[in-house]
Amino acid sequence: MQFKGTLLLRRSDIEGLLGPHDCMAAVENVFRLQGQGKIPAPGILGVKAPGGGMHVKAGLLPGDRNYLVAKLNANFPGNNAQFGLPTIQGVIVVFDAKNGVPLAILDSIDITLKRTAAASAVAAKYLARKDSSVATICGCGQQSRAQLRAALLVLPLTKIYAFDVNERAAIDLRNELSRELKIDIELVRDLASAIKKSDVCITCTTANESFVSKEDVSPGTFIAAVGADDEHKQEINPTLIASAKVVADSLEQSCAIGDAHHAIADGLMRKEDVYAELCEVVAGKKVGRVTDDEIIIFDSTGVAVEDAVASAAVYERALANGIGTVFDFAA
Secondary structure (H helix, E strand, O other), X not given: OOOOOEEEEOHHHHOOOOOHHHHHHHHHHHHHHHHOOOOOOOEEEEEEEOOXXXXXXXXXXXXXXXXXXXXXXXXXXXXXXXXXXXXXXXEEEEEEOOOOOEEEEEEOHHHHXXXXXXXXXXXXXXXXXXXXXXXXXXXXXXXXXXHHHHHOOOOOOOEEEEEOOOHHHHHHHHHHHHHHHOOEEEEOXXXXXXXXXXXXXXXXXXXXXXXXXXXXXXXXXXXXXXXXXXXXXXXXXXXXHHHOEEEEOOHHHHHHHOHHHHHHHOOOOOHHHOOEEHHHHHOOXXXXXXXXXXXXXXXXXXXXXXXXXXXXHHHHHHHHHOOOEEXXXXX
């Protein structure tokens, strides 16, 4: 279907167009294509501002119809407390890669939440122990909800420990998701003890200082380190990063803005010590988990191919179902 103009999609338009299962399948496939060398390396640009900043992530998505996708996200950790606004706000622009026509402009929040969680789930599929049943979630905002929904697609989790410095957030998470997911969610204040008892640990906070230490983690644990997406953020202690098997969503980004970059800055590891990129594991170029006692960390900084594949799927479904508003910039 062709039309003249750009499709505008609100958050409410997007939420029902891409479920966790479809998003994970799309993200896994795009990592496989990247690992096979069929997708060019994405790009990222960051700009700082008082109290936060903005980043631009751009990538090319080849297929039946090629797309160029750029996401512009503002990230202001103090927004909720100061203004009652989300930490992350932004837009995604989908272009026709053949001629540069702007096909769609989308609100970025729902897609960012789902694609980030999908990447963690893909990583867990290849890197976590198959019998993982207990998980700790650190940070109980909207990202934690997406993370748990996605994790349950690939792991037989039966027990969740929920931790947040704001206990109300953890209570809300438990009250909402224990019923929806039919899973036991327990609030914890002793984070180290919870992690020690867990097969999986998911960190999705805005922390600027590490809070997961080497002594907290049992052999065989899989950690999805999601929160560190600029050079000031940090969740995993550098000693733990340096001693674990690290798989990055993007080697360059993890060594520049992820948790790995703190270990490198402290002289505890080198860029070459990062075991693999996730795309290499998904494409079968490198083995994921080898033994049950390996501690494996997925250093997730968020890559443009995730945004591209999720946004393209949403755009095509919106177009097919007549959802959204058409705007003509040239009028």
